[in-house]
Amino acid sequence: MGWDDAVVLEAIEAVNWGDLPGPVDLYEPGRVATGLRALATASGLVQAADAGSLLADGGLVHDHSGAVFPAAVTAAPILLAIVRDGHPGAGATALGLLDDALAFAASDRRTRVVTSYAEAVPICCALADHLRGAAGLLAVSGAEGxxxxxxxxxxxxxxxxxxxxxxxxxxxxxxxxxxxPGGKQRADLHRAGHVPPLVVQVAPHYPLSGHSPDACLRVDGARLDGVAPSVVLLPSGCGSGAADR
Known part of the structure; x- marks a missing residue:
């Protein structure tokens, strides 16, 4: 290996992949650790492809059925580390797995995961958070990134x-x-300790700036005590295949 993979391997071993939920007929947690270890230590295209096959056929996703599992969210930082420091073939495989996971998640209305800011986040939104956190890396990772x-x-x-x-x-x-997207949109309002989220209508209160993340959204028909600081809004279309494109 041309990089120190010890930290990544420790991150893989630190997770009990069998504890993560997934359909018993599709999710095979044994494939996750094995596949991620093989991908992190791959030194050639064949090894990377073999590892990717393990992860794509019941590990993180299930290609044939278009399913994605919560394990994909947990594995996202590991896949991004492989993109950054692993063998180029392994990095390309990791990008492909992230691409499949995000695409499959956008049409999965059932599966949600616990995050640091909400208890029931669609897999696609949780994955998007990880991808935005690696924006600099992905921007220089070719067309797929x-x-x-x-x-x-x-x-x-x-x-x-x-x-x-x-x-x-x-x-x-x-x-x-x-x-x-602009205009009035349906959004999921996530409050700590409240599951499922509340569906609300939101729209920009002032024109949005492309140069600053600071914004003001109007939440129609809401009460002040229902939209307190620490509330998070996510698009309601996510996880149903209906997100506004």
Missing amino acids: RQLLAEAAHHWRFDVQETVAEEDGVAAFGVLAGRF
Whole structure:
């Protein structure tokens, strides 16, 4: 290997992949650790392809059925580390797995995962967070990396930091990640300890800036105590194949 893979291997071993949920007829947790270890240590195209086959056939995704598993979210930082430092063939395989996971997740209305900011986040939105966090890496990872960033932008996220009551709802000031489609949109309002999220209508209160993540969205018909700081808004179309493109 041309890089120190010890940290990545430790990250793989630190997860009990069998504890993560997934359909018993498709998800094979034994493939995850084996496939990720093989991908992290691959020194050629054949080894990378073999590892990718393990992960694509019941490990992180199931190609034949178009399914994606919560393990893909947990594995995303590991795959991105392989893109950054692994063998070029392994990096290309990791990008392909991330691409499949995001594409499959966009049509999966059932599966949600726990994140640091909400208890029931669609897999596509959770993956998009990881991809945006590696924007610099993906921007220099060829056409597939740039395409992943473009797809992640559809899965926008708005973190509420301050709110003001208005006659017809709440003006929420906060930070926007990704690309808000514009106009009035249905959004999932995630509050700590509340599952499932509340569906609301939101729209830009002021014109959005392409140069700053700071934004203000109007939450129609909401009460001030329902849109408190730490609330997170995500597009309702995510996880149903209906996200606004």
